[in-house]
Amino acid sequence: MKILVVTEHRQGKWNNASFETLAAAQQIAGAASGSVSTVVLGKGISAFTDELASKAVAEVVPVEHDLLSDYTPDGYCIALKQVIESAKPDLVLFPHTYQVRDFAPKLAASLGKGMIGDCVGYRSEGGKLVFVRQMFQGKTVADVTFLGAGPWFASFQAGAFRADLVQAHASGKAPINAVSVQLSATQIRIKPLELFKEAKSAVDLTQAPLIVAIGRGIKAPENIPQAEGVAKAMGAEIAASRPICDEGWLPMERQIGSSGQTVAPKLYLALGISGAIQHVVGMKGARTIVAINKDSNAPIFEIADYGVVGDIFEIMPALIEELQKAK
Amino acid sequence: MTIQREQLEADVLIVGAGPAGLACALHLANLIKTHNASGAKPELSAENIYVLEKGREIGAHQLSGAIMNPKGLAELVPDFKKSAPLDTPVTDSAALFFTEKSSFRFPITPPPFVNTGNYVVSLNKIVKWLGEKVEAAGVNVFKEFGGAQLIYDRDGIGGVITEDKGIDKNGQPKDNYQPGYELKAKITVLAEGTRGSLTKELVTKKKLDNINPQSYGIGIKELWEVQLGKIKPGYVAHTLGWPVPSSMYGGGWIYGLSSNRVSIGLVIALEYADPRFDPHATFQKWKANPFVARMLEGGKLIRYGAKSLPYGGWYSMPKNYFDGGLIIGDSGSFLDSQRLKGIHLAIKSGMLAAETTFEALKSGDTSAKSLSAYQSKIENSYIKKELWKVRNFHQGFAHGQFSGFINTAFQQITGGRGLVDPMRAHAGHEAYKKINGAPAGPRFAGDGKLTFDRLTDVYHSGTRHEEDQPCHLHVTDLNVCATKCIEEYGNPCQYFCPAAVYEMVKEGAGQKLKINFANCVHCKTCDIADPYQIITWVVPEGGGGPNYEGM
Numbered sequence: 059m060k061i062l063v064v065t066e067h068r069q070g071k072w073n074n075a076s077f078e079t080l081a082a083a084q085q086i087a088g089a090a091s092g093s094v095s096t097v098v099l100g101k102g103i104s105a106f107t108d109e110l111a112s113k114a115v116a117e118v119v120p121v122e123h124d125l126l127s128d129y130t131p132d133g134y135c136i137a138l139k140q141v142i143e144s145a146k147p148d149l150v151l152f153p154h155t156y157q158v159r160d161f162a163p164k165l166a167a168s169l170g171k172g173m174i175g176d177c178v179g180y181r182s183e184g185g186k187l188v189f190v191r192q193m194f195q196g197k198t199v200a201d202v203t204f205l206g207a208g209p210w211f212a213s214f215q216a217g218a219f220r221a222d223l224v225q226a227h228a229s230g231k232a233p234i235n236a237v238s239v240q241l242s243a244t245q246i247r248i249k250p251l252e253l254f255k256e257a258k259s260a261v262d263l264t265q266a267p268l269i270v271a272i273g274r275g276i277k278a279p280e281n282i283p284q285a286e287g288v289a290k291a292m293g294a295e296i297a298a299s300r301p302i303c304d305e306g307w308l309p310m311e312r313q314i315g316s317s318g319q320t321v322a323p324k325l326y327l328a329l330g331i332s333g334a335i336q337h338v339v340g341m342k343g344a345r346t347i348v349a350i351n352k353d354s355n356a357p358i359f360e361i362a363d364y365g366v367v368g369d370i371f372e373i374m375p376a377l378i379e380e381l382q383k384a385k
Numbered sequence: 386m387t388i389q390r391e392q393l394e395a396d397v398l399i400v401g402a403g404p405a406g407l408a409c410a411l412h413l414a415n416l417i418k419t420h421n422a423s424g425a426k427p428e429l430s431a432e433n434i435y436v437l438e439k440g441r442e443i444g445a446h447q448l449s450g451a452i453m454n455p456k457g458l459a460e461l462v463p464d465f466k467k468s469a470p471l472d473t474p475v476t477d478s479a480a481l482f483f484t485e486k487s488s489f490r491f492p493i494t495p496p497p498f499v500n501t502g503n504y505v506v507s508l509n510k511i512v513k514w515l516g517e518k519v520e521a522a523g524v525n526v527f528k529e530f531g532g533a534q535l536i537y538d539r540d541g542i543g544g545v546i547t548e549d550k551g552i553d554k555n556g557q558p559k560d561n562y563q564p565g566y567e568l569k570a571k572i573t574v575l576a577e578g579t580r581g582s583l584t585k586e587l588v589t590k591k592k593l594d595n596i597n598p599q600s601y602g603i604g605i606k607e608l609w610e611v612q613l614g615k616i617k618p619g620y621v622a623h624t625l626g627w628p629v630p631s632s633m634y635g636g637g638w639i640y641g642l643s644s645n646r647v648s649i650g651l652v653i654a655l656e657y658a659d660p661r662f663d664p665h666a667t668f669q670k671w672k673a674n675p676f677v678a679r680m681l682e683g684g685k686l687i688r689y690g691a692k693s694l695p696y697g698g699w700y701s702m703p704k705n706y707f708d709g710g711l712i713i714g715d716s717g718s719f720l721d722s723q724r725l726k727g728i729h730l731a732i733k734s735g736m737l738a739a740e741t742t743f744e745a746l747k748s749g750d751t752s753a754k755s756l757s758a759y760q761s762k763i764e765n766s767y768i769k770k771e772l773w774k775v776r777n778f779h780q781g782f783a784h785g786q787f788s789g790f791i792n793t794a795f796q797q798i799t800g801g802r803g804l805v806d807p808m809r810a811h812a813g814h815e816a817y818k819k820i821n822g823a824p825a826g827p828r829f830a831g832d833g834k835l836t837f838d839r840l841t842d843v844y845h846s847g848t849r850h851e852e853d854q855p856c857h858l859h860v861t862d863l864n865v866c867a868t869k870c871i872e873e874y875g876n877p878c879q880y881f882c883p884a885a886v887y888e889m890v891k892e893g894a895g896q897k898l899k900i901n902f903a904n905c906v907h908c909k910t911c912d913i914a915d916p917y918q919i920i921t922w923v924v925p926e927g928g929g930g931p932n933y934e935g936m
Contacts, residue, residue: 193391193393193566194527194530194566197527197528197529198525198527304899304901310852310853316844317849317852317903334840334841334844335840335841335844336840336843336844339844355830357833360833
């Protein structure tokens with residue numbers, strides 16, 4: 059059995075799942091007395107090629123092209139189709155990455171073949187290769203196999219195989235057989251822009267020593283800057299009870315309570331928070347709790363160390379003024 | 386966008402792992418085992434039985450009083466006494482009458498309230514135990530998967546599609562997006578429990594309703610741990626009177642469990658006139674009756690829950706068989722509303738469905754004609770015998786408790802026929818009277834020790850939902866809430882919901898409906914009791930909902 063492993067890298071770094079898939083391929087080939095080739099696409103990829111050549115593989119196939127310097131589904135599909143048509147593997151394996159999810163089904167379809175995605179294992183059943191994939195969010199597993207002639211396509215879930223089990227090449231270096239592909243700019247319909255990462259949540263409330271939290275008593279989103287003013291004057295983080303985040307007045311990551319964060323700051327100032335148990339479980343560990351609420355029966359006063367029965371809209375400006383004076 | 390769904394095929398798909406669904410699965414697996422052992426053909430497999438359960442685990446959404454008549458379980462698991470978590474046999478059955486400040490015991494407990502031979506149980510534990518047996522028999526139970534859509538086939542159904550996972554609140558797929566599975570089955574058994582969302586759709590679409598629409602009640606329950614000696618295990622009491630107005634149908638319960646625990650609750654028929662009636666607050670007031678308050682004093686609330694229950698009985702039973710499917714348990718109206726007992730009937734209906742299914746699998750004929758054997762099995766079983774006797778019972782209370790008891794008396798001496806037979810019923814939501822501008826009173830707050838507000842109680846239900854998902858309570862027209870309902874009925878959803886899901890909040894000069902779906906305890910009351918019938922309860926992302934451990 060001839061196996062081709064498609065590797066993945068981005069910005070000069072391997073996606074380590076490539077080696078997990080290589081390990082899987084070596085194991086499959088070992089049992090079926092087959093051979094493993096690896097392919098790497100891109101521009102200026104000699105370092106990648108050399109590293110792959112140090113592994114126990116029959117050959118490394120670098121595919122260099124200007125139009126492959128950035129990943130595009132069109133470029134990868136067209137290039138890999140040519141590689142597969144000339145190398146004629148029986149099985150093409152990928153790591154199940156986001157990129158692979160993007161192009162591999164298209165590649166398989168362009169060759170009129172099937173693909174089994176996101177596999178967690180394989181086994182040989184009477185000489186036939188059976189892939190194992192999870193269903194129902196991992197509550198059960200299904201055996202899936204290919205009908206018809208190869209090449210077959212399959213991808214392995216990250217972590218399904220161990221990258222450290224990849225075998226090194228016995229004599230030091232595997233042959234490198236570069237393949238050139240026909241690719242023209244007009245075939246590529248996508249222009250990659252700059253890479254960006256989604257910003258991680260900027261705030262970690264669990265680490266904040268001072269927290270000013272607002273509840274329904276704030277009444278309207280227009281009033282939130284006032285509370286933020288209090289927080290700023292104190293050097294505190296702003297947080298909220300559920301209804302506020304539910305309305306989208308503050309982001310979810312600032313929600314305190316059973317469905318949000320659990321915090322234990324030195325000081326917790328609760329502004330217009332009634333103190334429903336769902337909120338209290340998220341902040342009762344605060345060292346000092348100060349609560350301001352119009353309703354003297356509000357349950358927040360049962361756990362507050364200091365309570366003020368009053369209107370937050372009268373108290374907030376006065377508080378900001380005093381805090382600024384004290385500076 | 387057409388969604389690519391993975392397909393799976395089963396012989397039998399059971400939607401819902403409650404007592405009915407699990408009894409069906411277990412009985413069918415047992416029948417298959419005997420069948421295969423005899424060498425008979427075709428060979429069948431219990432592994433081709435799939436059960437869907439929307440809860441985090443089997444039993445998570447099970448709520449009942451519960452007093453269980455053991456006869457259903459005895460048939461299903463003959464040696465059940467060896468291992469079933471029966472908690473405690475009933476030792477004393479009392480009927481109590483409450484006023485605000487006092488209570489007295491009826492000198493003779495009326496027969497429907499006598500529970501000798503029955504057990505006080507936690508339905509959650511019973512169902513969990515049953516679930517282990519079902520899984521051990523080789524049946525696949527998929528937890529955290531709800532039946533979201535029916536697959537129609539012939540003049541019936543051919544399976545269900547499970548809910549899509551990983552959709553954000555705006556309906557867009559998230560990183561963990563996973564489209565629901567298309568589960569096709571030769572026979573699909575709807576065992577969704579009370580007011581099943583798929584059952585409701587099917588019954589409406591295929592006009593399966595009986596002569597009466599289904600009537601419902603809501604049951605609200607708290608489980609308490611009380612001080613030593615405050616409750617005798619096996620003591621059961623049903624209460625009439627305060628604070629339930631005599632114009633309404635309902636009452637309380639007190640069931641003594643082992644380890645100083647007591648199950649208390651109140652059931653109210655969802656067919657009252659006052660749209661601002663608050664079942665949760667009424668239950669809280671009931672706890673303040675000195676008889677209950679003394680018992681709970683110094684004790685601790687362990688868990689809370691609420692669930693609707695089908696009261697309609699025999700004349701509300703939908704046509705429970707059709708091409709490719711059957712309805713069992715509460716979804717199929719298998720509940721004795723006089724004794725408020727349904728567990729044994731749910732189990733029995735599941736077993737009869739299993740027998741019907743087994744025959745159909747052998748013959749290969751899964752048409753309505755073949756599955757109609759289920760109906761004749763019901764007719765010839767104790768299900769019909771028990772439900773027939775009380776076929777007019779609940780309808781007799783349409784005009785309050787006084788005429789209700791007179792009707793009951795006549796029915797008692799005529800084998801259930803009573804003064805009119807069949808007695809007709811109206812859908813409960815038609816009973817509301819308009820508020821005519823009457824102002825709303827203050828909401829019940831609770832003292833935080835004996836009585837609680839709804840949010841505190843909801844906290845004790847262990848309810849959780851993924852917050853970033855579409856709201857699973859579909860309101861067809863929010864304008865109705867903000868313009869029409871507010872005027873006519875004062876938005877009863879704010880009052881009947883026992884989990885504070887619905888609230889009217891200020892918006893500009895008016896108000897709008899806010900739906901706190903994450904609080905939902907899956908009781909289905911809103912789907913039933915909304916005056917305009919514009920609320921549709923659908924399954925949320927699997928695993929969401931209450932955690933009724935020990936309930």
